[in-house]
Amino acid sequence: MTPFHRTRCAALLLAAWALPAWADIGQVKTRKGQVTVERQGQPLPVEVGMVLEAADTLKTGPDGAVGITMRDNSLLSAGPNSILSLQRFEFDPTTSQGRFDAQLQRGTLAVVSGRIARQSPQAMTVRTPAAQLGVRGTDFVVSADD
Amino acid sequence: MTERAPALLLPAWVAQVALVALLGGCASKPQGTVVLLPDGQSRDTAVLVKQDGGELLLDKPYAAAQLTSRGPAAQQSSAEQVQAQFGAALAARPLPPASFTLYFVEGRNEFTAESRRDFDAVFTEIARRPVPDLVVIGHTDTVGSATFNDNLSRQRADVVRNALVARGIAAERIVVVGRGEREPVVPTADNVAEPRNRRVEIQVR
Numbered sequence: 001m002t003p004f005h006r007t008r009c010a011a012l013l014l015a016a017w018a019l020p021a022w023a024d025i026g027q028v029k030t031r032k033g034q035v036t037v038e039r040q041g042q043p044l045p046v047e048v049g050m051v052l053e054a055a056d057t058l059k060t061g062p063d064g065a066v067g068i069t070m071r072d073n074s075l076l077s078a079g080p081n082s083i084l085s086l087q088r089f090e091f092d093p094t095t096s097q098g099r100f101d102a103q104l105q106r107g108t109l110a111v112v113s114g115r116i117a118r119q120s121p122q123a124m125t126v127r128t129p130a131a132q133l134g135v136r137g138t139d140f141v142v143s144a145d146d
Numbered sequence: 147m148t149e150r151a152p153a154l155l156l157p158a159w160v161a162q163v164a165l166v167a168l169l170g171g172c173a174s175k176p177q178g179t180v181v182l183l184p185d186g187q188s189r190d191t192a193v194l195v196k197q198d199g200g201e202l203l204l205d206k207p208y209a210a211a212q213l214t215s216r217g218p219a220a221q222q223s224s225a226e227q228v229q230a231q232f233g234a235a236l237a238a239r240p241l242p243p244a245s246f247t248l249y250f251v252e253g254r255n256e257f258t259a260e261s262r263r264d265f266d267a268v269f270t271e272i273a274r275r276p277v278p279d280l281v282v283i284g285h286t287d288t289v290g291s292a293t294f295n296d297n298l299s300r301q302r303a304d305v306v307r308n309a310l311v312a313r314g315i316a317a318e319r320i321v322v323v324g325r326g327e328r329e330p331v332v333p334t335a336d337n338v339a340e341p342r343n344r345r346v347e348i349q350v351r
Binding site for chain 2: 027028029030031032048049065066067068069071073075077078079080082093094095096108109110112128129130131132133134135136137138139140141142143144145
């Protein structure tokens with residue numbers, strides 16, 4: 001085994017070890033009515049306690065609502081007939097540096113921003129089909145009409 | 147005359163339809179709403195709303211933006227309006243994280259008497275929540291290098307994590323973080339011993 005191969009193996013091992021920590025970006029804390037999450041093209045039923053991953057898309061039915069707590073303590077909750085994509089979430093808990101991009105494609109969303117936005121006022125963005133919101137902090141609501 | 151009446155009515159009817167179509171075209175279609183809510187902790191808070199047609203800074207409680215195809219229009223909303231439109235989303239909001247700060251007897255891995263009581267309160271908070279997860283964050287004062295303090299803060303957090311596990315909390319529900327000297331309660335110059343900065347915070351989410 002050449003030093004190059006050793007380095008590469010070590011990097012792969014490190015990546016495999018680091019993956020679970022990065023995959024866990026938040027957790028479903030409340031759920032009402034019909035809620036699903038689309039993950040890698042597959043719809044999954046959402047239960048309280050479910051761990052979320054980057055690129056997950058939450059969908060609520062006509063009677064549905066869902067509340068999630070992200071790893072940086074951001075709180076997001078969506079009302080009925082909503083589609084919310086957690087497009088990008090990166091967070092270093094030691095430095096509080098990170099990046100959080102969410103998109104509300106449809107419906108209603110309430111947000112309390114967390115440590116990422118407090119550390120870097122440019123680091124959190126919520127988009128709708130009509131607008132881009134730069135989140136300086138902390139508590140706001142947004143709707144995306146059809 | 148009776149034969150001409152429909153011919154006279156027709157243009158009026160056409161004009162009405164045209165007027166409605168014209169008004170509909172002029173009034174830009176609503177695309178959504180953004181409302182800044184009061185921040186319970188009265189910190190600086192603002193949301194910058196950007197659209198192709200322009201941008202608008204919301205920085206007062208209930209300052210609102212109506213999103214339109216011509217850009218954001220400034221409005222003033224109210225608690226009642228927010229409740230009417232966003233009540234379901236707000237009702238689904240998770241409990242905010244609860245924070246407990248624990249201090250150690252100097253030079254020992256042992257809580258002060260007050261912190262022992264606070265430690266018990268953590269378990270009351272855990273019991274309130276359907277799916278609690280915990281973050282244990284260690285902090286140091288500014289004595290020693292940044293790297294040294296990163297490790298020390300992590301070690302202090304590990305002590306608290308072990309105490310939680312010993313009391314029956316599943317280890318996989320606890321995340322341990324060392325924040326080092328980055329977040330002092332009492333800001334000091336470098337290399338200043340400050341007992342209030344040597345602490346471990348438990349966040350129950």
